[in-house]
Amino acid sequence: MSKDYMIYQSTRGCKTVSPSAAVLKGIAEDGGLYIMKDMDKLSFDWQACLKLNTIDKATMILSALLPDYENMAELTERAYRGRFETDDLTPVVKVGEDFVLELFRGPTSAFKDVALSMLPQLITAARKQENVTDKIVILTATSGDTGKAALEGFHDVDGTGIIVFYPDGGVSPVQRAQMATQSGNNVKVCAVKGNFDDCQRGVKETFAKDSAEQLLEGKGVRLSSANSINIGRLAPQVVYYFVAYSELLSRGEIALGDKIDFVVPTGNFGDILAGYFAKLMGLPVGRLVCASNANNVLTDFLNTGVYDRRRPFLRTTSPSMDILVSSNLERMLYLAAGGDTEKVKGYMEELSANGVYQISAEELARIRETYSAGFCSEEETGKTIGKVWKEHSYLCDTHTAVAMTVCAEYKKSSEYTGSKVVVLSTASPFKFPAAVLQAIGGNTEGDEFEQMEELSRMTGVPVPANLSGLKARPVLHKDLTDRDTITEYVMSQIFEV
Ligand SMILES: *Cc1c(COP(=O)(O)O)cnc(C)c1O
Numbered sequence: 001m002s003k004d005y006m007i008y009q010s011t012r013g014c015k016t017v018s019p020s021a022a023v024l025k026g027i028a029e030d031g032g033l034y035i036m037k038d039m040d041k042l043s044f045d046w047q048a049c050l051k052l053n054t055i056d057k058a059t060m061i062l063s064a065l066l067p068d069y070e071n072m073a074e075l076t077e078r079a080y081r082g083r084f085e086t087d088d089l090t091p092v093v094k095v096g097e098d099f100v101l102e103l104f105r106g107p108t109s110a111f112k113d114v115a116l117s118m119l120p121q122l123i124t125a126a127r128k129q130e131n132v133t134d135k136i137v138i139l140t141a142t143s144g145d146t147g148k149a150a151l152e153g154f155h156d157v158d159g160t161g162i163i164v165f166y167p168d169g170g171v172s173p174v175q176r177a178q179m180a181t182q183s184g185n186n187v188k189v190c191a192v193k194g195n196f197d198d199c200q201r202g203v204k205e206t207f208a209k210d211s212a213e214q215l216l217e218g219k220g221v222r223l224s225s226a227n228s229i230n231i232g233r234l235a236p237q238v239v240y241y242f243v244a245y246s247e248l249l250s251r252g253e254i255a256l257g258d259k260i261d262f263v264v265p266t267g268n269f270g271d272i273l274a275g276y277f278a279k280l281m282g283l284p285v286g287r288l289v290c291a292s293n294a295n296n297v298l299t300d301f302l303n304t305g306v307y308d309r310r311r312p313f314l315r316t317t318s319p320s321m322d323i324l325v326s327s328n329l330e331r332m333l334y335l336a337a338g339g340d341t342e343k344v345k346g347y348m349e350e351l352s353a354n355g356v357y358q359i360s361a362e363e364l365a366r367i368r369e370t371y372s373a374g375f376c377s378e379e380e381t382g383k384t385i386g387k388v389w390k391e392h393s394y395l396c397d398t399h400t401a402v403a404m405t406v407c408a409e410y411k412k413s414s415e416y417t418g419s420k421v422v423v424l425s426t427a428s429p430f431k432f433p434a435a436v437l438q439a440i441g442g443n444t445e446g447d448e449f450e451q452m453e454e455l456s457r458m459t460g461v462p463v464p465a466n467l468s469g470l471k472a473r474p475v476l477h478k479d480l481t482d483r484d485t486i487t488e489y490v491m492s493q494i495f496e497v
Contacts, residue, residue: 005068008034008231011334012345019066020126023232024136026225032344034231035331036065039280046282047256050246054088055080057246058118058239064281065235066122068129075121083107083117085464090114090240092247092422095394098407099253099422101244101262104397104431108178109464111271111426112149118236119150119226120157126232127159134222137161137494139206141199144175145320145427147189148182150226155184161221161497163188163490165199168480173448174431174467181473186497189476194483202486209487221494228270229327237274238281244422245283254420259286263410263423265403266290266298267321269328271424276332276370285370286419291406292375293318298326302373305364307347310355316378317435318398320426325351336363372415374406381405385429385439395440395461398432400425430455430463 006016012032017025022034036042044064049057058076063069080089085105093100106113123136136159140150147164154162166179168191179189192199210216210223228234241262248254262285264272272288279285292299293316301307309324316322330348336359337343350357359367376384384401388394396404403423410416429436433451437444442458444451449471456463481489 007037007067009037010341011035011330012341012348014341018068018130019231020068020122020129023066023122023230024126024130024132024224026227026230030345031348032341033229033327033330035334037339039277039335042281044281046242049242050249050256054090054239054243057242058236061238061242061281062118062122062235065238065277066232069122069125070129071125075125076118079118079121084113088243088247090243092244093394095388095392095423097421099244099248099420100394100396100400100425101240101422102425103240104426104428106149107152107466108145108148109428109431109467110145110149111424112145113152114240115228115233115236115270116146116149116153116226118153119230119232120153120160122232123224124157124159132222134220135159135161136224137163137221137497138224138226139203139490140164140226141196141203142166142171142179143196143319144171145431146226148175148178151179151182151184151187151189154226155182155187157186161186161188161494162226163190163493163497165190165192165203165481165486167191167195167199168193170195172431174433174452174470177470177473177475178467180475180477181470183476187477188479188493188497190479190481190489190493192481192483192486198483199486202483206487206490215491216494219495223490227327228268234270234274234277234328234331237271238277240424241275241278241283241285248420248422257284259284259419261286261289261410261416261419261421263289263291263403263407263421265318265321265399265424265426266292267323267326269298269326269332271426272371273328273331276335279370286417287410287415288371289406289410290371290373291403292373293321293381293402294375294377295322295324296375297324298329299373299375301329302367302371305361306356306358307351308356309351316398317381317432318402320399321402332367333359333363336366372410372413374409376402376405382435382439384408385436386441389440389459395429395436395455395459396425397427397429398435399427401439428464428467429461430467 010028
């Protein structure tokens with residue numbers, strides 16, 4: 001590998017690797033996350049990028065972020081062509097004065113599709129580039145959405161296999177049906193007698209046991225992760241910020257160079273960080289507004305510089321944002337600390353030892369140059385869904401409603417300078433039919449499939465095809481394991497995928 005390509009390093013150490021090696025490894029050996037060195041000096045012709053269609057934008061952006069990949073155009077084509085509801089992949093809709101960027105028009109109606117459609121292509125190409133002949137088997141613990149999006153991305157992709165664990169009784173009936181009916185020659189789906197944390201722990205233990213005891217050494221397979229800490233999941237998300245900007249430009253809503261603010265429903269901080277990457281690449285991004293639900297650890301952090309996870313974990317109607325440790329924030333800390341890996345390492349050590357750390361006033365100021373933050377209660381989430389439906393006939397899901405609520409508050413604050421605002425919409429309302437129906441005054445009797453039909457009947461909005469066909473599809477996966485036998489399950493199935 002040419003030295004010019006050794007441009008990724010860990011947020012906790014200075015040893016460098018190539019982009020494709022970073023994608024294959026997922027996480028650095030020191031526990032840090034891979035990030036491009038001197039990303040703020042990256043030269044990128046953002047104006048030329050705006051002129052391209054979405055798939056070509058993806059090719060140009062991913063080539064800049066992962067420059068050792070040789071045939072990116074082929075990879076983006078394979079990942080995206082014909083797989084989303086619309087050619088632009090992520091349509092922009094005007095709702096009142098603001099804009100909604102719909103990220104959920106992919107094959108599983110989840111925003112995770114944008115990145116998980118691309119990741120398998122990046123992993124298989126990296127495998128070739130790094131001369132790896134082993135099969136790459138992805139292990140994923142899911143609380144619902146990630147598992148299905150990963151299955152859809154990896155099924156029948158040569159050189160890969162995937163095993164997904166979900167908590168038995170801990171995902172919605174629709175999410176369960178999405179996973180249990182998954183076809184493909186290289187997939188296994190297994191329910192776990194336990195909760196999501198048990199699934200996650202089992203997967204982590206399997207990785208740890210494999211590397212400590214070299215269980216798979218010389219057997220032609222190796223494990224990898226589709227988690228959002230992988231740079232190969234983050235990079236594809238930069239694209240839709242450019243798509244939103246081009247859309248507003250072509251509709252005459254902005255002039256070239258005008259800044260746009262983005263409000264982002266946030267959990268692991270990947271989505272919003274991709275917006276920061278877009279800004280570093282030259283796109284005129286104004287403020288990035290971090291929207292949290294009642295688990296508002298990020299709101300507090302962005303307002304005070306103190307990250308304190310010592311608080312109760314709340315279950316909300318926007319479950320994909322129920323999170324107390326936001327992994328990708330570590331990359332933002334690295335950037336705010338000017339690339340000081342010792343400092344980042346120190347903060348992360350404090351977080352794991354004490355559950356809390358505080359960044360310097362200077363670092364906070366640097367973050368706050370771009371970021372604003374707010375959160376939304378459960379009650380307000382429902383109210384916003386009802387209000388937006390009534391006033392604009394636009395049906396949004398619970399996660400998007402959190403962002404819309406925070407958006408309205410942000411626009412009243414002194415930080416808002418009058419730019420156009422784009423709210424990122426991360427889920428189809430049909431994935432959370434009970435909460436959405438309740439919010440618009442509908443009848444929530446019946447199971448989730450009936451609720452989807454009822455929601456569609458009431459609003460005239462069609463159920464996405466991948467969800468409406470689910471009930472009729474045959475169940476292909478019935479495996480169930482104890483929470484303490486996840487590693488054994490993996491070892492017994494790994495040569496079957
Ligand atoms: C994953 C997810 C989020 C959070 O995105 P992060 O990149 O983790 O901040 C928000 N909404 C939905 C529906 C999601 O699935």
